[in-house]
Amino acid sequence: MKKQLVIRNESFSFLLERKTLLTTTILAILTFAAFVVSIGTGEMYISPINVIKTLFGAGEKQYELVIETFRLPRILVALLIGAALSVSGSILQGIIRNPLASPDIVGITHGASVAAVGLLTLFPTVSVFWLPPVTLIGAGVVAAIIYLLAWKDGVTPIRLVLIGVGIKEVMAAITSLLVVTSPIYLTPKVQIWITGTVYGSNWENVSVLLPWVILMLILTMMYGRTVNVLQLGDDIAAGVGSPVSRHRLILLFFSVALAGAAIAIGGAISFVGLLGPHIARKLVGPSFGGLLPVSAMVGALIVMLSDLIGRTAFSPLDLPVGIFTSAIGAPFFIYLLFKNRNQ
Amino acid sequence: MVALETQNLTLTYGESLIIDQLNLQIPKGKITVLIGSNGCGKSTLLRSMARLLKPKEGNILLDGQAIATTPTKEIAKRLAILPQSPTAPEGLTVQQLVKQGRYPHQNWLKQWTTEDEAMVNEALESTGMTELKDRAVDSLSGGQRQRAWIAMTLAQGTETILLDEPTTYLDMTHQVEVLDILFELNQTQKRTIIMVLHDLNLACRYADHIVALKDKTVYAQGHPTETITPDTVRAVFSMDAEIIPDPIYGTPMCIPYSRGRIGRKGGTQPHAHHVAISTAVGQFA
Numbered sequence: 311m312k313k314q315l316v317i318r319n320e321s322f323s324f325l326l327e328r329k330t331l332l333t334t335t336i337l338a339i340l341t342f343a344a345f346v347v348s349i350g351t352g353e354m355y356i357s358p359i360n361v362i363k364t365l366f367g368a369g370e371k372q373y374e375l376v377i378e379t380f381r382l383p384r385i386l387v388a389l390l391i392g393a394a395l396s397v398s399g400s401i402l403q404g405i406i407r408n409p410l411a412s413p414d415i416v417g418i419t420h421g422a423s424v425a426a427v428g429l430l431t432l433f434p435t436v437s438v439f440w441l442p443p444v445t446l447i448g449a450g451v452v453a454a455i456i457y458l459l460a461w462k463d464g465v466t467p468i469r470l471v472l473i474g475v476g477i478k479e480v481m482a483a484i485t486s487l488l489v490v491t492s493p494i495y496l497t498p499k500v501q502i503w504i505t506g507t508v509y510g511s512n513w514e515n516v517s518v519l520l521p522w523v524i525l526m527l528i529l530t531m532m533y534g535r536t537v538n539v540l541q542l543g544d545d546i547a548a549g550v551g552s553p554v555s556r557h558r559l560i561l562l563f564f565s566v567a568l569a570g571a572a573i574a575i576g577g578a579i580s581f582v583g584l585l586g587p588h589i590a591r592k593l594v595g596p597s598f599g600g601l602l603p604v605s606a607m608v609g610a611l612i613v614m615l616s617d618l619i620g621r622t623a624f625s626p627l628d629l630p631v632g633i634f635t636s637a638i639g640a641p642f643f644i645y646l647l648f649k650n651r652n653q
Numbered sequence: 654m655v656a657l658e659t660q661n662l663t664l665t666y667g668e669s670l671i672i673d674q675l676n677l678q679i680p681k682g683k684i685t686v687l688i689g690s691n692g693c694g695k696s697t698l699l700r701s702m703a704r705l706l707k708p709k710e711g712n713i714l715l716d717g718q719a720i721a722t723t724p725t726k727e728i729a730k731r732l733a734i735l736p737q738s739p740t741a742p743e744g745l746t747v748q749q750l751v752k753q754g755r756y757p758h759q760n761w762l763k764q765w766t767t768e769d770e771a772m773v774n775e776a777l778e779s780t781g782m783t784e785l786k787d788r789a790v791d792s793l794s795g796g797q798r799q800r801a802w803i804a805m806t807l808a809q810g811t812e813t814i815l816l817d818e819p820t821t822y823l824d825m826t827h828q829v830e831v832l833d834i835l836f837e838l839n840q841t842q843k844r845t846i847i848m849v850l851h852d853l854n855l856a857c858r859y860a861d862h863i864v865a866l867k868d869k870t871v872y873a874q875g876h877p878t879e880t881i882t883p884d885t886v887r888a889v890f891s892m893d894a895e896i897i898p899d900p901i902y903g904t905p906m907c908i909p910y911s912r913g914r915i916g917r918k919g920g921t922q923p924h925a926h927h928v929a930i931s932t933a934v935g936q937f938a
């Protein structure tokens with residue numbers, strides 16, 4: 311059998327790797343299975359059959375309440391956040407050409423944190439309604455600062471990383487300062503935000519996150535072939551006709567828009583943006599057309615499963631999802647550093 | 654006919670001047686080889702001719718049209734460049750790499766037209782990479798890897814191709830193999846090839862036109878037999894050498910003098926004789 315599948319007519323044409331298609335299908339099934347199991351698991355167990363029935367509007371009333379009011383929005387938010395963070399990391403790793411890049415390592419997450427923690431501690435009376443937009447703006451402003459500081463006749467990947475890591479430290483210091491100087495009664499709330507949680511997610515969150523993430527994913531998909539040439543280096547990319555600086559800026563914007571939105575709703579959930587793309591690349595290689603959907607699903611799975619563990623394993627305690635993503639992510643990051651130490 | 658032309662081209666890195674007021678014409682449909690000592694600015698000049706480096710002053714014309722005012726995608730359809738030692742991300746297959754050469758001809762909906770497929774297959778074929786197309790680039794030998802990159806450059810389907818040291822890190826067999834591929838392309842498809850080479854003997858064998866750089870400008874240029882003389886070699890590489898005709902092809906062959914192995918069988922005291930010997934160069938002109 312041929313390794314590739316060609317889809318071609320007058321208006322469009324694509325070359326798909328069969329292996330990637332297979333992996334994508336399997337992951338889609340896994341993600342759906344995890345979704346159903348996750349919805350069914352909790353204080354009240356609901357069997358997968360009943361979950362699916364209820365999702366399609368044919369379930370019993372008692373299930374409907376639990377699923378539609380409490381579990382479904384939370385799980386959808388977990389799924390969307392996971393996908394957004396992971397794709398954000400994939401874009402960054404592609405345009406910065408460094409497998410260690412991710413929104414929480416180059417400072418974007420920390421910029422968002424300063425904004426959010428600043429709002430929570432300095433203006434504790436302001437409605438939480440403002441938390442997501444302020445956080446998103448924080449991510450954007452910090453990304454812009456990093457970009458401008460790294461600018462010198464264009465932006466090279468290495469300067470972006472170095473400046474990003476520097477800014478990240480500054481942002482982390484400001485966040486600590488804000489936490490330490492704030493009234494003690496605010497600390498737990500802030501700490502939970504910094505760890506990252508999808509507890510208490512509601513339909514409003516879903517209705518904001520869903521269209522935004524889908525839009526950004528589509529736009530990113532359209533620029534997939536540009537990520538592919540940027541991965542080969544600036545000279546190659548420019549040589550084949552990509553306006554490198556402009557394309558890098560556009561893709562950086564998508565990355566920040568995805569990570570910023572995820573953090574705005576879920577807090578500073580860490581390591582998903584590193585772990586997701588990495589696993590995805592191991593599965594389907596670095597070609598972005600396949601990498602994007604796969605890393606989205608891997609990220610969705612990581613956050614969804616981490617949240618499932620968080621809310622069930624230590625019941626009645628409902629632990630923030632970020633604890634579990636860090637628990638898997640931190641050792642993995644050390645492993646990556648170790649593996650890349652000679653480069 | 655001129656493929657590429659520089660007019661009063663001045664190139665700098667920050668404050669340091671690399672190329673000064675250069676006027677150079679690269680013939681169309683020919684193989685041109687840039688030579689010069691390490692750090693003399695060959696890569697810099699090549700990159701600027703491919704619009705990867707903005708000139709401080711002056712113009713570069715591609716087929717008579719200023720590249721500074723031509724859309725980058727348009728240039729990419731007419732000129733391809735393979736820079737010095739590029740790297741591919743881990744796990745990228747040869748075919749995926751070669752496909753990237755089609756970038757200027759694609760858009761987000763049309764990523765694998767029949768033309769794309771034909772060009773990629775042809776590029777794989779002419780570089781002998783068809784068998785290896787599903788292998789990861791990082792799992793290949795240096796020679797195979799270089800051929801994969803050349804295939805990508807060819808898939809771009811441009812009339813002019815610039816290559817920066819396409820034979821570095823390759824053993825003798827693979828050097829000749831790569832140059833033969835380029836020669837073949839030039840002969841059969843009349844593509845203009847401009848490359849940097851360090852091996853003077855191979856440069857002379859394959860080039861129609863040699864450009865020797867020195868002191869921020871061109872020291873000598875022209876057909877290898879006229880250009881590669883002991884004087885040029887001495888001036889450009891600060892080295893005494895003897896130039897004799899290549900026993901197979903008759904093109905100039907450069908034998909450098911050195912301190913090594915004096916007194917071995919047939920070895921002579923370099924400076925005592927080299928003036929007399931170098932006049933023998935006329936024999937093949």
Ligand SMILES: Nc1ncnc2c1ncn2[C@@H]1O[C@H](COP(=O)(O)OP(=O)(O)OP(=O)(O)O)[C@@H](O)[C@H]1O
Pocket residue numbers: 666671689690691692693694695696697698
């Ligand atoms: N990015 C850069 N920034 C500053 N200076 C540079 C840069 N790249 C090259 N140079 C300097 O410009 C000069 C010309 O470099 P270039 O790479 O063009 O030389 P080259 O002739 O290709 O040498 P080689 O044969 O070693 O490849 C050198 O002195 C080099 O140190």
Ligand SMILES: [Mg+2]
Pocket residue numbers: 695696697737817
């Ligand atoms: Mg060079």
